[in-house]
Structure formats: structure tokens, C-alpha cells
Amino acid sequence: MLLINSFLFCGIVCLISQIILDNTKLTPGHITSILVIVGAFLDTFSLYDRIIVYVGGGALVPITSFGHSLIHGALTKANSLGIMGILTGMFDLTAAGITSAIIISFVLALIFKPKN
């Protein structure tokens, strides 16, 4: 059931952003930035956590989950440390994704040559 839900959720997010891309003058950069802000907004009142419970891994794949995990780590740290926790805990959950993306693209840039 989670497999079907994640197919539908991820597909609908991509469908909406494709419709926005085709009918307006926004570039993909604009749309990904907007989706990150939407993800952070949805987690302000823990809505995205409920989506993850129903949808499973499909909710972690779109870029909205990036905004969600930024604010989720910040608020989790803020519970124990107070207002400084928002600054120290910001990258707690997304650190794995950003660090691995940096290291992988660095190593691949050393190995491969650019095409065309």
C-alpha cells in the first residue's frame, strides 16, 4: 500500500510542477526553490510528518522533504537547547544528503571528463 501511495504522491508533485513549468515563465530553479519553501511551511504545524506516515518513502524523495528535514531538525534541537537550537540543529537531518552529494560530485569530477 505504501508503494502505491508513494507512486501517487511523488507523481502528483512532479505533475503540478510540470504544469507550472509549462504554463508560466518560471525556470526549474524557481520551482525547486518554491517547493522547498512549501515543504518548510507544511512542517510548521507538523502536517508533513502526517504525510510521511501515510505515504512512506515517497514523501522523502521530492525536494519538499529537504525543507521539511531542515525545519524538523531545527525544532527538535530547539526543544532541548532553546532558541539556539534552531541555529545548531538546522542541518542535523539533511547533513547526510548534502555531504554525500558534495563528496560524490567531487570524486566524480576528478574521475570523469565533461561530455560535449
Added chain:
Amino acid sequence: MNLYIFFICIHTINGDFMKNSKYERIVSNNKAEETRVRNAVVAFLVGGLVGFIGEAIIEILCSVFKISRTDAGTYMIVILIFIASLCTALGFFDKLVTKCKCGLLIPITGFAHSMTSATLDYKKEGPISGFGSNMFKLAGSVILYGVVAAWFFGMIRFLLGGKI
């Protein structure tokens, strides 16, 4: 008389031209409509497939290595980033992106693709002023607006006294 024929000729040529351009405009409008619908369907199917693969990877990791769902989610994101970066470096991810557009740009694969392609593009200009300073050229806006939005909404939630 000659002049008269000349005018008729110009008139008919003009008329044909107008008719042609109108016809072409209608055809191109219909084509644009068709490509929009096709793009949307392809984005839905490809994006859904990426989400399906993500959930499948989580379930496989959970059942094979006996780890919790949260840890499996982190590993899944790292695996997807690795696959997307490798495909970009091998050179065929760009062709897939031009076909599927948002189906591959909106999932985390698009983030990895933008970083790897920026790094490879600026490889010629050396490690510091080349790919060192241009690595976040495309992915930087995502991180910037994510952090600003998360800080803003996090402060609102914290000041309202909500606890997770």
C-alpha cells in the same frame, strides 16, 4: 495592364502568406497543447516511478539489514544521489532530463544532477576558481531558500510555543 497583373499577383501571394501563417499558428498551438499534455503525463509517470523506487529501497533495506525506517530513509537518499550523480557523469542523464523534465528534476535526483553537472562543466578552469567556487551554482538557491524558510517558520513555531 502589366501593373494591374502585378498587383493581383502581390495580392494573391500576400493572401496565401496570411492563410499559411494562420494555418501554421493553429497547428503550432495544437502541437503546444499536445506536448504540454504529454509532458505532464511523462512527468507524472517518471516522478511516480522514482518515488516507487525510493519506497522499494527503504523496504528492501529494512528487511535485509534489519535497520529502522528513519535510517533506511537516509541510506535511500544517499543511494539515489549516488545513482543520479553517476548517470550525470556518464553523460546520459542530460538526455533523460530533456525528455522527462520535472519527473527527474523535482525528486532529490535533480539536486544531485545540478551539483554534478556544474562541477563537471567548470572542471577545465581548475580546482579552486573552477569547480570549487561553482559547485553550488545551481543547487545554492535550494539551500539558501530552504535555510531561510526553515529559520523563519521555525522561529514562528518556536515563539508560538509548539513542541514536536
